[in-house]
Amino acid sequence: MLQIGKSFEAELSECTDGDTAVFTINGKEYKTRFLYIDTPESTRMKEAFGPEAAQYTCSFLKQGDITLELAVAAYSINTIAFLPGFG
Structure with a gap:
């Protein structure tokens, strides 16, 4: 289970739009909304x-390793919010 305030290595699964994407974290896909x-x-x-x-955004996400920090457990139904940390 993902914990608020923790950082997670993530793999891009799908680009959605400029502020939303789907990532795989620990083998599970998460629709993700970027805060701020x-x-x-x-x-x-x-x-x-x-x-x-x-x-x-999609081209940027494909450039390197991705680390996301969980900021909100449920932004809306089936969406979680992360602070992006691209490394």
């Missing part, structure tokens, strides 16, 4: 610069 990062929407609703924000 807000980008235009690019999934259901397409906002100006949403696709560009999603593309930028």
